[in-house]
Amino acid sequence: MVATIRYEDIVKVPKALLHDHLDGGLRPATIVELAAEVGHELPATDPEELGRWFVAAADSGSLERYLETFAHTVAVMQTASALRRVARECALDLAADGVVYAEVRFAPEQHLERDLSLDEVVEAVLAGFAEGSAEAAATGHPIRVGTLLTAMRHAARSQEIAELAVRHRDSGVVGFDIAGAEAGFPPTRHLDAFEYLQRENFHFTIHAGEAFGLPSIWQAIQWCGADRLGHGVRIVDDITPGAEPVLGRLAAYVRDKRIPLELCPSSNVQTGAVGSIAEHPIGLLRDLRFRVTVNTDNRLMSGTSMSREMALLVDAFGYGWSELRWFTINAMKSAFIPFDQRLRIIDEVIKPAYAELVD
Numbered sequence: 001m002v003a004t005i006r007y008e009d010i011v012k013v014p015k016a017l018l019h020d021h022l023d024g025g026l027r028p029a030t031i032v033e034l035a036a037e038v039g040h041e042l043p044a045t046d047p048e049e050l051g052r053w054f055v056a057a058a059d060s061g062s063l064e065r066y067l068e069t070f071a072h073t074v075a076v077m078q079t080a081s082a083l084r085r086v087a088r089e090c091a092l093d094l095a096a097d098g099v100v101y102a103e104v105r106f107a108p109e110q111h112l113e114r115d116l117s118l119d120e121v122v123e124a125v126l127a128g129f130a131e132g133s134a135e136a137a138a139t140g141h142p143i144r145v146g147t148l149l150t151a152m153r154h155a156a157r158s159q160e161i162a163e164l165a166v167r168h169r170d171s172g173v174v175g176f177d178i179a180g181a182e183a184g185f186p187p188t189r190h191l192d193a194f195e196y197l198q199r200e201n202f203h204f205t206i207h208a209g210e211a212f213g214l215p216s217i218w219q220a221i222q223w224c225g226a227d228r229l230g231h232g233v234r235i236v237d238d239i240t241p242g243a244e245p246v247l248g249r250l251a252a253y254v255r256d257k258r259i260p261l262e263l264c265p266s267s268n269v270q271t272g273a274v275g276s277i278a279e280h281p282i283g284l285l286r287d288l289r290f291r292v293t294v295n296t297d298n299r300l301m302s303g304t305s306m307s308r309e310m311a312l313l314v315d316a317f318g319y320g321w322s323e324l325r326w327f328t329i330n331a332m333k334s335a336f337i338p339f340d341q342r343l344r345i346i347d348e349v350i351k352p353a354y355a356e357l358v359d
């Protein structure tokens with residue numbers, strides 16, 4: 001059965017992606033061109049070589065070193081035209097890979113090095129997504145892109161970014177997130193922002209349980225009220241393995257409440273959160289029926305795509321179309337757009353496409 005799943009067929013089926021960073025998904029050729037325009041020095045100027053450099057440099061086994069590579073992408077995303085271009089290309093690249101729904105995140109506070117305001121940064125990115133989505137639809141690859149605004153957890157601008165997200169909620173910003181180095185920067189540092197967002201009936205996810213374990217996940221959910229967990233892979237630390245795995249109280253809570261896990265297999269291997277794709281807890285978490293979703297995190301740093309992440313899981317775990325459909329519907333159910341709109345994509349786009357493949 002597994003042998004019948006071909007990569008090109010995975011590309012063709014509709015996929016939903018909840019965890020993808022705008023500044024982690026640039027085309028290498030675009031980085032080279034934008035860097036030349038602003039005089040930013042890169043580790044390589046041949047696009048293919050630069051692409052390889054990113055993957056190798058991010059392959060460090062440490063989240064902190066992985067994050068250092070973003071200096072080169074953030075440096076070339078400091079003008080409205082660069083942001084708009086990168087967002088347009090992101091929508092086009094995801095659509096060409098068969099992604100029909102994507103939530104793409106970035107941290108506006110990292111794009112203020114020239115003369116843009118926070119609102120101008122967001123407007124440029126939203127314009128790029130709209131442009132790319134319209135072009136993709138015109139070529140037969142419709143995609144809906146929702147934007148998540150991220151605040152950097154080591155910084156102190158989360159309240160401001162949360163307010164920015166709410167200000168743009170009717171023009172494409174569908175959620176909020178915190179990201180950056182996890183150890184030493186617990187989610188509760190940003191409690192004011194999360195409490196504000198709850199009062200605004202807004203949605204948010206929190207990067208937690210990636211480089212740091214259960215306390216981070218516990219805070220994200222029980223103190224901050226996160227709707228979803230960015231990664232959350234370390235929830236396995238609260239599961240005693242065996243013929244009948246035993247869930248601790250936090251793992252049981254996450255599963256009982258159907259809290260979505262935004263798992264990012266390749267990224268986790270690169271940052272050392274897990275040893276290999278085959279050892280990735282996604283196998284166990286799926287067997288235990290957690291609300292598992294599959295994500296890219298940073299397509300540039302991992303040299304990956306949504307189809308490739310799924311293909312890696314097919315190879316490692318022998319998954320077939322029914323598992324790929326399950327991941328896709330899980331993601332779509334967990335999206336931050338309104339319920340009726342999620343349902344429409346599930347019923348009109350995802351289910352009909354997989355119906356032909358799943359027996």
Ligand SMILES: O=c1[nH]cnc2c1ncn2[C@H]1C[C@H](O)[C@@H](CO)O1
Binds near residue numbers: 181298
């Ligand atoms: O996997 C990640 N964990 C924590 N932070 C991350 C990850 N991937 C990207 N980031 C950071 C670096 C980016 O500059 C920032 C906003 O997208 O988010």
Ligand SMILES: [Zn+2]
Binds near residue numbers: 019021179207230297
């Ligand atoms: Zn991430």
